[in-house]
Amino acid sequence: MFACKKKEVYPPIPSIEYKAAYFYQNAEGVDTAMVLVFSFKDGDGDLGLDGKDTLAPFNAVLDANGKNLNPYYYNLKVDYLEKINGTFQHVTLPFSSDTLRYSFRFENITPEGRHKAIRGDIEIKISSSPFPNPSDTVMYQFYIYDRALNKSNTAITIPLIWNR
Numbered sequence: 001m002f003a004c005k006k007k008e009v010y011p012p013i014p015s016i017e018y019k020a021a022y023f024y025q026n027a028e029g030v031d032t033a034m035v036l037v038f039s040f041k042d043g044d045g046d047l048g049l050d051g052k053d054t055l056a057p058f059n060a061v062l063d064a065n066g067k068n069l070n071p072y073y074y075n076l077k078v079d080y081l082e083k084i085n086g087t088f089q090h091v092t093l094p095f096s097s098d099t100l101r102y103s104f105r106f107e108n109i110t111p112e113g114r115h116k117a118i119r120g121d122i123e124i125k126i127s128s129s130p131f132p133n134p135s136d137t138v139m140y141q142f143y144i145y146d147r148a149l150n151k152s153n154t155a156i157t158i159p160l161i162w163n164r
Contacts, residue, residue, distance in 0.1 A: 008117045010043035014144055014152040019121060021140075021160050031163045036078065036140060037123050038155060045116030046147040048108035049075055057149060067098075072149055074103035078126065078142040082135035083159065091131065102126055106144075128162060136162050 017039045023031040040047065049058055061070040068074070080100040081088040090099040104124055111118055126140070141156040 007115055008119065010041045010117050010119070012043040012046075012146075012148070013150040014040055014042040014047060014146050016040050016142070016144060016152045016155045018155045018157050021157055023163070024125075025163065029163060032128055034126050034128075034160070034162070035123050036126055036142070036157065037121055038142070039119065039121050040144065040152070041117075041119040042146060043117050044146075044148070045110045045118040047075075047110065047118065047144070048106050049147070050108045053108075053147075068103075072145055074105055075145045076104040076106055076122075076124065076142065077144075078102040078104070078124070078140050080129065081139045081141065082129075083137035083139075084135060088139050088159075091129075100130075128164070134162070134164065136164055138162060 018036075019039050020037040022035050022037075024033040024035070026032050054060075057070070057072045059070060060068050060073050063069055078101065080091060080102065082091050092099055106122060106124075109118065109120070110116060128134075129138070137159050139157050139159055141154055143154045144152045146152075
């Protein structure tokens, strides 16, 4: 008797879902970093970037202030929201109209072989807020791009409390 494993089939546009968050504390019990964990699915497996992915459309395009203008240079974007007066809001960086966003490049995770559908978890480490008096209650919303420049859905964490 032979048993065949059924191939998993997903759409070619990646989908993500928040799973968990856990915190790192220093000796005084203050949270210094958080690990965000989310799951992903992608039908053609074209997730992640190689170190050699530095040409268009994955190249850095810098403005006069050194800010990267190319949305595809980073394949994972995480927006920071603080609870202010009972609602979660984007936080504007000082002396700027930009909101606080963490940007990451995660490595190529395309599977070997013919069948490229992929699913799994990604963990990223995020530092504590750079603001002097941040809110202790925050949320993060995030999305990824695949190498075909497809943008995933936007996922959001539950309210998280930093021990500051």
